[in-house]
Structures are given as C-alpha cells and as structure tokens.
Amino acid sequence: MKRFVAGCAALVVAGVCMPARAGVERPPQFIIMAFDNCTELERWKEFSDFSAEMNKAGDRVHFTFFVSGTNFVANERRQIYQGPRQQRGYSSINFGGPADDVRQRIAYINDMRKRGHEIASHAVGHFDGRAWSKAEWSQEFHAYNEIFSNIAKINDLPSGFDFPASEVVGFRAPYLAKSPGLYTALQDNRFRYDTSGDSHADEWPAKKDGIWRFNLVGLTVHGTRRATLSMDYNFLIAQSMGFSNSRHHAQFREQMLQTYLDYFKANYSGNRAPLHIGHHFTSYQGGVYNQALKAFARKVCDLPEVRCATYVKLADFMDGLDAATLKAYAAGDFSRASAPMLTTADAFKGEPLEISSRETVAAKSVKRANRSQ
Ligand SMILES: [Zn+2]
Numbered sequence: 164m165k166r167f168v169a170g171c172a173a174l175v176v177a178g179v180c181m182p183a184r185a186g187v188e189r190p191p192q193f194i195i196m197a198f199d200n201c202t203e204l205e206r207w208k209e210f211s212d213f214s215a216e217m218n219k220a221g222d223r224v225h226f227t228f229f230v231s232g233t234n235f236v237a238n239e240r241r242q243i244y245q246g247p248r249q250q251r252g253y254s255s256i257n258f259g260g261p262a263d264d265v266r267q268r269i270a271y272i273n274d275m276r277k278r279g280h281e282i283a284s285h286a287v288g289h290f291d292g293r294a295w296s297k298a299e300w301s302q303e304f305h306a307y308n309e310i311f312s313n314i315a316k317i318n319d320l321p322s323g324f325d326f327p328a329s330e331v332v333g334f335r336a337p338y339l340a341k342s343p344g345l346y347t348a349l350q351d352n353r354f355r356y357d358t359s360g361d362s363h364a365d366e367w368p369a370k371k372d373g374i375w376r377f378n379l380v381g382l383t384v385h386g387t388r389r390a391t392l393s394m395d396y397n398f399l400i401a402q403s404m405g406f407s408n409s410r411h412h413a414q415f416r417e418q419m420l421q422t423y424l425d426y427f428k429a430n431y432s433g434n435r436a437p438l439h440i441g442h443h444f445t446s447y448q449g450g451v452y453n454q455a456l457k458a459f460a461r462k463v464c465d466l467p468e469v470r471c472a473t474y475v476k477l478a479d480f481m482d483g484l485d486a487a488t489l490k491a492y493a494a495g496d497f498s499r500a501s502a503p504m505l506t507t508a509d510a511f512k513g514e515p516l517e518i519s520s521r522e523t524v525a526a527k528s529v530k531r532a533n534r535s536q
Pocket residue numbers: 199200285289336337338
C-alpha cells in the first residue's frame with residue numbers, strides 16, 4: 164500500500180495520477196488522426212517522412228488514410244469506372260493522374276501499411292450518396308474492391324498492392340453524406356467501422372448494426388465561441404469562411420493547435436473518450452493545418468497512457484471490451500488523471516509559413532470573383 168501511495172504521489176507530481184475513485188482501470192487515451200482523399204504525392208512523402216522521424220525510437224504515431232478509389236485509376240483508364248447514377252468515366256474529384264503517379268502512390272501505400280499505418284476507404288468517385296440505396300452503396304464498394312485488386316492490370320503496371328482489399332475495413336463517406344442503406348451495405352461488405360457521423364467530444368463510440376461508429380466531434384475554436392467539426396476543412400470555414408488568407412496563417416495554425424490541445428486535455432483528464440481528428444492532403448491555408456496536426460502529434464503522442472493509433476487498432480480495442488467496462492468508461496467511472504501542462508511556445512520551430520503558395524481551389528475562385536467585382 165505504501166509503495167502504491169509513493170508511486171501514485173510521484174505520478175501526481177508528473178500529472179498522471181489522481182486518487183482512486185472507482186472500479187475499472189483507467190483506459191488509454193486513444194488519439195486517431197486520419198486523412199481523406201489522399202491524392203497528392205508530396206503529402207504521402209510528407210507524412211511518410213514525418214511518421215518515420217516520429218517512430219525512430221519506438222512506435223509513437225500511426226495514421227489512417229481514407230483513400231479515394233480514383234487515386235488507383237490513371238486518367239487515361241477512367242472509362243473502367245461508373246459510379247451509381249453517374250456517367251461512365253466520371254468522378255467528382257480527379258482521377259489518379261499519369262500511370263506513373265499511380266505507381267508511386269501504390270509504393271507509398273504498400274510501404275506505409277507495412278509500417279503499421281492503415282489504408283481505409285473513402286469510396287471511389289467522391290459522390291454525395293445521401294440518396295443512395297443499399298444496392299448503390301454496394302455497387303460503389305464493389306467497384307472499389309475491383310479497382311484495388313486489379314490496380315496493376317488496369318494501369319498496365321508491373322505490380323499492385325501487396326495486401327488484399329479485405330484488409331480495408333474502415334469507411335468515411337465523401338461529404339460525410341450518409342443514407343440508411345449505407346450501414347447495411349457496410350455490414351454486407353465486411354466493414355468494421357464507419358467514420359461519417361458526428362458526436363460530442365466526450366462520447367465513447369457505439370457499435371450499431373455491427374459497425375463501430377467512430378464519429379468526428381464538435382469542438383469550439385480556441386479563444387472564440389465558434390463551433391467547428393474536428394476536421395481541417397471545417398476549420399477553414401470557421402476561421403476564414405473558406406478563404407485562404409495568408410496574413411492570418413500563423414494565427415490560424417496556433418488556434419488549431421490550441422483547439423486540439425483543449426480537446427486532448429479535456430478528454431485525457433475526463434472520461435478518456437478517443438480523439439477523432441480528420442484532415443486532408445489538400446494544403447488548406449498554405450499547409451499550416453497539417454503543420455498544426457504534426458505539432459499536436461509531437462506534443463501528445465509521447466505522453467503516458469496515450470496511443471496515437473489507427474482506427475483499426477481502436478476497433479480491436481473496442482471489440483475487446485465488455486458492456487460493463489464500456490459503460491464505466493463512458494461514465495468516466497475510474498480514477499481520473501489530471502491534464503498535463505502543455506505549452507505551444509516552440510511548437511512550430513523549423514516550420515516555415517507559406518510552405519506552399521497554393522491556396523484552395525475554392526478560395527482561388529472566390530478570390531478571382533472578388534477581383535473582378
Ligand atoms: Zn472527401
């Protein structure tokens with residue numbers, strides 16, 4: 164007992180331990196960072212390099228990539244795909260570019276997956292499926308699997324993925340647009356989880372219709388009363404109404420980091436509900452959001468009891484819980500930790516502003532419209 168008290172006292176000083184309150188053991192703090200679309204090769208390189216650096220001295224961070232199926236089809240082969248209610252050869256985002264871009268993307272994906280990152284699905288043609296039937300969702304999932312499994316043949320490349328399409332067990336709907344048929348189609352197509360919903364920041368995931376719902380969450384932008392979803396695109400809307408404004412990039416970057424730290428501290432010292440953060444490869448605000456995400460990972464992934472893991476690892480963890488334990492977690496019915504002290508003073512050292520002069524396509528077109536007024 165004495166030893167426990169001494170041990171705990173030391174941990175109180177370190178900000179980890181508080182006096183015991185109840186029955187179950189405190190769960191780890193899962194932090195899930197994921198990306199959508201995943202087209203740009205320079206971003207694959209950026210996150211490949213970043214995770215290699217982070218994991219040099221042990222496993223600290225793993226990401227989930229919701230890759231759109233169009234990335235697996237070279238532009239000149241686009242006729243092989245037809246989305247539900249769409250013309251053949253059409254998609255609402257770009258196809259994969261030249262075949263050599265597809266080849267490089269395959270190499271990044273094989274390598275990242277080998278290093279413990281997860282590849283998940285963002286459908287193929289990035290269509291709004293909110294009116295789709297179960298059969299139409301299944302058609303889209305079937306197309307994804309066909310493209311995934313035949314990627315070398317489709318693009319006339321020497322080799323494809325070195326893992327089967329059956330390993331893709333997670334989904335995020337384009338535009339987060341869902342219909343009731345989505346969930347039965349996910350079940351039929353052996354998915355384990357969906358990330359297209361939204362919930363409160365301290366909500367533990369629930370399994371419905373055999374599918375874990377790992378929802379994005381509502382956050383308040385630090386220092387403001389503005390609401391946002393825990394996704395970079397929604398920060399772009401909340402902070403600057405969809406405009407990329409380079410005069411404010413430093414401020415927006417800091418604000419996103421602070422918002423994520425608020426989210427982390429509340430859950431870490433609260434009921435430990437997993438954190439869900441969604442970004443894109445697109446360099447919104449000249450790339451500063453992805454700088455903020457990396458700074459966040461550097462700050463938190465090394466802390467005690469933190470697991471910066473993939474969604475599939477979270478699904479494994481959730482599947483291992485019995486109902487009573489999950490209920491106790493949701494109620495925060497365990498000895499709480501106190502929030503660690505985290506400063507942002509040196510967070511962006513060596514991260515220049517304007518790493519990319521490209522702004523979002525949307526913002527550019529609005530800018531053009533403004534100029535012509
Ligand atoms: Zn998307």
